[in-house]
Amino acid sequence: MNLPFFIAKRYLFSKKKQNIINIISWISMAGIVVGTMAIIIIVSVLNGFTDLIGVFYSDFDPDIKISSVEGKMFDPNTIDIEQIKALPDVVSYAEVVEEVALLRYGKRQFAATIKGVPDNYPDYTNIDKLLIEGEYYLKKDGIDYAVVGRGIANNLGVGVSFLDPLHVYVPKKGKQVSLNPSRAFNHGYLFPSAVFAVLEDVDAKYMLVSKAFATELFDSEDDISAIELAIADGADVDALQEKLEEIVGAGFHVKNKEQQHYLVFKTMKSEKWAVYFILVFILLLASGNMIGNLTMLYIDKKEDIAILGSMGLPTEQINRIFLYEGWLISLAGGVLGTILGVFVCWLQNTFGLIKLPGAGGSFVISAYPVHIIFTDIILAFAAVLIIGFIASWYPVKFISNKQLAPSNIA
Known part of the structure; x- marks a missing residue:
């Protein structure tokens, strides 16, 4: 059994002594959920507009x-x-x-x-x-x-x-x-x-x-x-x-069709990646809540850490408890955000819930076009995992260097 992972999982779902820690945990997860949804939805809408432009050119070009x-x-x-x-x-x-x-x-x-x-x-x-x-x-x-x-x-x-x-x-x-x-x-x-x-x-x-x-x-x-x-x-x-x-x-x-309008499609792809990296950066800022969350979790579980240290659990294993805790929050937020993002895109594709402003029936479409690409979902999810690792690793390293010294545990 992976003891640090088991303890981290218990910490994730157990009630903390200070209710504010639970609130911060849910805020951290909510930020990741919203950020993941935003990446998938906005990038899919850009894909939809690119496809729409491609259709227009396809009707006119060989x-x-x-x-x-x-x-x-x-x-x-x-x-x-x-x-x-x-x-x-x-x-x-x-x-x-x-x-x-x-x-x-x-x-x-x-x-x-x-x-x-x-x-x-x-x-x-x-x-x-x-x-x-x-x-x-x-x-x-x-x-x-x-x-x-x-x-x-x-x-x-x-x-x-x-x-x-x-x-x-x-x-x-x-x-x-x-x-x-x-x-x-x-x-x-x-x-x-x-x-x-x-x-x-x-x-x-x-x-x-x-x-x-x-x-x-x-x-x-x-x-x-x-x-x-x-x-x-x-x-x-x-x-x-x-x-x-x-x-x-x-x-x-x-x-071919795309090469005949190379500059247009290159610009659309560049805009897509620019938006992707901007949203990833925003997600990175939103994940900053993880630092406060893990730090406060250590304070809440300081007695447990002292007991684990006195029982001979190495400092490295104690570090992993908090590292896994941050990963679990990121993973749960990423999975939930991905599911919700894909679901919202499906709703938009099926029912056209969000209309284009000023379309009024004179345009070829009345609602925002959406095209989900599997690789975009993978990239969004990978970004969440990487950011989750960084946001968890930094506070754990700080705790390890400053708080988990033998004198502090004792």
Whole structure:
């Protein structure tokens, strides 16, 4: 039998001579419970927002995007396109043309990225789900149309029911010498057919047009900006990326959905870990009650310690009694906090108890999103155990050096 552990367990549940010690013990445990809950709940909410942003981008972006390392455009004939199409996990192949242009509607002007997409663009994205006004089509009755981001539409004051066309200007390639500045620009016009909304950085940046319109506008001829691929459900994305990198060579980037918005997801992950460490630090401060709790427990059990010492129990074993006592408080608080944290997350996921302020039904979700990741629970619980060890070890060391000397025990 582990005698120090047995005694520590009895001390944890037994009534102390001074009721304040019981109160401090429960306060110490409550601080650990609340701190553990806070870590699990807040980190899970951040996971939920990261997943939500990923879903928005997934609806707009391809599964894999191939672009040139140098330059904005490249000739697709420089790579083995047929070998890419022949890969069993590739279900859609598309070539897009993408470039910045100046938009003008009435007296308003706005710089945006024109993305020329092929006819199968709706097949490998969920653009139809993103439309908030109008209907998706880029060519109808010989007239060119555009699907405009909400940010662009707001800046230009344009809508799908308006009769005036949207003008597009881009500089002509090469040196243009003319007394008339308008001859230095390629000009096209089209009508908005729909407005889409994804995220602010996408809505205020992109306008979708047909690939044919973009090719003529940008004088790109056979050059393209990127190759976009849709892959089969359940495909191994990492393995497919490696195959594609072998096919296209070192002169091209092959990016999955997350890598296409690397900075956004990196920022979200950095915020998550920053919040995690802040909460761990707060938990460390909350565990400071453990020092007072163990010190007062020693005072309450001083007669017991003297008896144990006179019976020959080594000082090291007496130290372990208080060390185990602190560990048990931390362990109990960590387990209870983890269970309650997971339960609260489940309630939020199931019933959406806490609503997003100002959502009002216009947003895609009305309640805070939550995603529980098992490794986050393990890290939170590990942090509690480590902090519990530190918070228990320090007062025990102090007691050992100052209070458990032979003269004091006697």
